Amino acid sequence: MKFIHTGDIHYGMNPDSDRPWSRERAQAVRDSLSAIVRAAAEDHTDLLLVAGDLFHRQPLVRELKEAAYLFGTIPETSVVIIAGNHDYIRQSSAVLSFSWPENVRFITEDTLTCVSLDRIGTEVYGFSYHTKEITENVLSGISVPDSGRIRLLLVHGGDAKHLPFDVSELCGAGFAYCALGHIHKPQILKAGKAAYCGSPEPLDLTETGPHGFYKGEINDVTRELVSLTFVPVSKLQYISLAANVTPESTNTELLMSIGDEIRRRGLMNIYRLRIRGMRDPDAAFDLDVLKSRYRIAEILDESEPKYDFPKLFREHSSDMIGFFIRELYRPDMSPLDKKALYYGVNALLRTTDERSGKP
Secondary structure, three states, rough: OEEEEOOOOOOOOOOOOOOOOHHHHHHHHHHHHHHHHHHHHOOOOOEEEEEOOOOOOOHHHHHHHHHHHHHOOOOOOOOOOOOOOOOOOOOOOHHHOOOOOOOOOEOOOEEEEEEEEHHHHHHEEEEEOOOOOEEEOOOOOOOOOOOEEEEHHHHHOOOOOEEEOOOOHHHHHOOOEEEEEEOOOEEEOOOOOOOEEEOOOOOOOOOOOOEEEEEEOOOOOOOOOOEEEEEEEOOEEEEEEEEOOOOOOOHHHHHHHHHHHHHOOOOEEEEEEEEEEEEEEOOOOOHHHHHHHOOOEEEEEEEOOOOHHHHHHHHHOHHHHHHHHHHOOOOOOOOOHHHHHHHHHHHHHHHHHHHHHOO
């Protein structure tokens, strides 16, 4: 039995809403569902599992129709869906009265429910969120009868506010595979037993690395997982990029080296830049021009001016600069104290230069 495990698609989300590329990212989220359905068709997949948060919020009827159309194009593939904490089910939810294609089963119950798929000899257990949070481990003590069929578990959660389950308990409850959702980073929690599919498209700056879905196969006789493969599908990646500077670094040098690295990694990707290291105290890095050339969401200048504080103190022991250094300088300063010291000394030195008439 061949299956695809996906979830956390967040259909309808508009990532990076304040950026020029926002509409493109929103379309990429919608396109990811089409790509997964296409993969299911091309691989003749028996079962498509959606582990919650198919939608970013309460889905509109038109969004349900879009998803239903796509699932309807793979009639030979059974589709089982649960609602997560973002698209949780309310009394007024349109999904409760929506008519899905015959191959789709949306588990709307808020207690563990079994969906029997006779054609592929498989049972899928799962339940949907009916509240934004589930703080109790409602799956504690989970046990399902041996029916002689392949048994799968479909679950959304895994943190303190969203179903804090014990993965070892789930893996020991007799399921061939536990298809997990909610954590957006794809990861295998227990080889051959449980995995988070992650979101098929990265949705913000923190979601670095590859994104896609898992495809797997379960032996019909032994009812054990025999393969599980991650399939990348995202159109781009969020990348954290660090640039190290020295007291000899210039603004032009930094602009050129960052531009070269971005072009090497890919112009379609979205970057968070961090400037690190010790810089010349008189150096001023102006990197805003990079935002007009590349997809840069954030620039964090964490570089520090390379002051020789003992030397400065000897030269200014009797003035305000020396007093300021004596009060704040410590070998084990916190990052906040460092910033206060650097900014303060820099301001005092510039004031001194202005009074002395130095350029």
